[in-house]
Amino acid sequence: MTSFCPEIWPEDPTPESQLDCRKCGLYQQGSRMIWGEGNPNAPIMLILDNPGAREDRQGNPMVCGTRQTLQKASYEAGLDKSELYVTYILKRRPVRTYDKEQVRTICMRHLEEQLHGHRPGIIVCLGNVAVQSFFRNPELDVKGLRGSLYKVNGYQTTVAYHPLAVRRRPNLYPQFLEDLRFVAAMRNSPAD
Numbered sequence: 001m002t003s004f005c006p007e008i009w010p011e012d013p014t015p016e017s018q019l020d021c022r023k024c025g026l027y028q029q030g031s032r033m034i035w036g037e038g039n040p041n042a043p044i045m046l047i048l049d050n051p052g053a054r055e056d057r058q059g060n061p062m063v064c065g066t067r068q069t070l071q072k073a074s075y076e077a078g079l080d081k082s083e084l085y086v087t088y089i090l091k092r093r094p095v096r097t098y099d100k101e102q103v104r105t106i107c108m109r110h111l112e113e114q115l116h117g118h119r120p121g122i123i124v125c126l127g128n129v130a131v132q133s134f135f136r137n138p139e140l141d142v143k144g145l146r147g148s149l150y151k152v153n154g155y156q157t158t159v160a161y162h163p164l165a166v167r168r169r170p171n172l173y174p175q176f177l178e179d180l181r182f183v184a185a186m187r188n189s190p191a192d
């Protein structure tokens with residue numbers, strides 16, 4: 001049996017025109033922008049709430065726990081990394097409290113631009129923040145939506161738990177795996 005080994009996926013560079021984005025004020029918290037990672041032309045777009053660090057405090061590349069769990073489950077679900085692109089509702093990682101509603105609404109415009117460029121076949125919202133932001137409905141959650149496809153903003157969309165939640169609560173792992181297997185099945189025969 002081949003063993004799985006997490007790795008740093010290539011970063012999709014932030015477009016020059018957006019590199020110094022200060023639209024919502026989150027730049028003041030000091031974290032750098034991460035536009036996305038993985039294959040920018042992949043048929044499956046995974047949306048997280050915000051990026052984890054790709055470097056440790058010394059600036060060395062690292063694979064955070066969220067990425068490790070996501071990569072492991074994707075691998076076990078039969079998804080090849082070439083099929084996956086990861087991006088975020090917020091392109092910067094918040095390190096202090098912030099106005100969640102306002103910042104998410106403003107930063108979502110970057111995601112909308114990305115979608116026009118990428119046109120993925122399936123979108124997977126990971127965690128309740130991504131679900132509520134992308135579906136534009138604060139009442140929704142992963143638990144109530146998982147296991148089905150929805151047409152959202154014109155895209156075939158499904159949901160799964162946030163990999164960090166799964167890491168913290170390992171009893172969620174089988175459901176997480178099930179959700180990613182559903183994505184694998186749907187990428188072969190996406191519904192209209």
Ligand code: SF4
Pocket residue numbers: 021022023024025026027033090091092103106107110
């Ligand atoms: S979080 Fe988004 S909108 Fe706010 S400064 Fe960063 S990139 Fe710009």
